[in-house]
Amino acid sequence: MASSPYFSLAVLFLAALAFGLTPLGLAWLWGKLFSPAKPNAIKNAIYECGLESKGDAWMQFHSAYYLYAIIFLIFDVEAVFLLPFAVAFTGLGAAACLAMLVFVLMLVEGLAWAWAKGALTWA
Amino acid sequence: MAVDDGLKIELGKQGIFVTTIEELYNWGRKSSIFPMQFGLACCAIEMIATTMARYDLARFGAEIFRPSPRQADLMIISGTVTKKMAPQVVRLYNQMAEPKYVIAMGACAISGGPFKQGYNVLKGIDRYIPVDVHIPGCPPRPEALIQAFMTLQKKIEGQHLTGAGRPRHLDAEAQGEFPVPVQGEHDLEPKSNPGVWSVPVVIR
Numbered sequence: 392m393a394s395s396p397y398f399s400l401a402v403l404f405l406a407a408l409a410f411g412l413t414p415l416g417l418a419w420l421w422g423k424l425f426s427p428a429k430p431n432a433i434k435n436a437i438y439e440c441g442l443e444s445k446g447d448a449w450m451q452f453h454s455a456y457y458l459y460a461i462i463f464l465i466f467d468v469e470a471v472f473l474l475p476f477a478v479a480f481t482g483l484g485a486a487a488c489l490a491m492l493v494f495v496l497m498l499v500e501g502l503a504w505a506w507a508k509g510a511l512t513w514a
Numbered sequence: 515m516a517v518d519d520g521l522k523i524e525l526g527k528q529g530i531f532v533t534t535i536e537e538l539y540n541w542g543r544k545s546s547i548f549p550m551q552f553g554l555a556c557c558a559i560e561m562i563a564t565t566m567a568r569y570d571l572a573r574f575g576a577e578i579f580r581p582s583p584r585q586a587d588l589m590i591i592s593g594t595v596t597k598k599m600a601p602q603v604v605r606l607y608n609q610m611a612e613p614k615y616v617i618a619m620g621a622c623a624i625s626g627g628p629f630k631q632g633y634n635v636l637k638g639i640d641r642y643i644p645v646d647v648h649i650p651g652c653p654p655r656p657e658a659l660i661q662a663f664m665t666l667q668k669k670i671e672g673q674h675l676t677g678a679g680r681p682r683h684l685d686a687e688a689q690g691e692f693p694v695p696v697q698g699e700h701d702l703e704p705k706s707n708p709g710v711w712s713v714p715v716v717i718r
């Protein structure tokens with residue numbers, strides 16, 4: 392075993408482990424032996440910036456939020472298309488401008504539809 | 515057996531260092547004070563300045579401001595403690611791990627300061643929790659906070675591990691729970707923690 396090329400590595404690994412764990416173990420032992428634990432309800436309470444915690448953290452969020460997310464995403468992506476259009480604007484012909492207008496109007500129509508459906512009202 | 519100071523210095527010159535467990539233990543404690551990261555008012559700005567490069571609190575081993583009371587052992591009450599805020603401060607103090615120390619920074623934290631006549635400001639945080647070092651000033655300069663740190667370090671250094679005046683975490687008798695005041699009809703209830711502060715008698 393000692394002839395294995397990894398033997399020295401294993402020894403170093405164990406030494407490194409002991410180097411880290413010994414102080415932790417000593418601190419734990421010191422705490423156990425010398426410092427009396429004084430737990431109480433306030434000390435053990437959940438830490439919430441000093442306020443008393445209220446309710447449960449595992450509450451459910453309304454799924455309606457995903458509609459906002461999708462509408463936001465659509466117009467976010469639209470901005471990406473608008474940018475090259477704006478950059479090349481002066482060199483564009485009437486047909487290209489018309490195509491872009493149709494594209495934007497299509498998205499606006501979608502927004503109007505979502506609005507009419509009541510998707511923009513927080514329920 | 516303790517070695518007297520003169521002999522210790524003499525041995526040190528020869529390259530021999532002697533120490534005691536107590537000295538080593540307290541040296542470790544005083545050189546790694548973790549303050550809790552919270553400020554209450556204008557004094558907190560000076561506290562922040564103290565931690566920055568110009569004043570460099572790191573020289574005292576106290577630059578690690580912990581965002582949770584579980585990991586902190588020093589509370590710097592830096593600013594005005596309103597009656598609305600006092601219960602939170604006391605609760606945070608309760609939630610800190612032993613041993614815990616408190617520096618009351620500025621006139622407000624000591625006594626209510628410029629707002630002493632106000633209806634909504636606590637007249638000194640030492641009504642509810644034990645304060646180790648008071649620093650006067652409005653606000654105290656960063657040098658004053660550093661002075662407070664050094665005073666606290668001296669205090670920690672001087673604490674024997676046994677007998678009277680030993681650090682709180684080694685003392686089974688030391689008060690563990692500090693009652694959190696609640697908002698009463700006109701004032702906080704109770705008005706003070708009788709274990710740490712007694713109402714002074716006004717002589718007229």
Ligand code: SF4
Nearest residue numbers: 556593620621622652
């Ligand atoms: S002592 Fe002065 S500087 Fe400090 S919190 Fe009070 S008013 Fe502000």
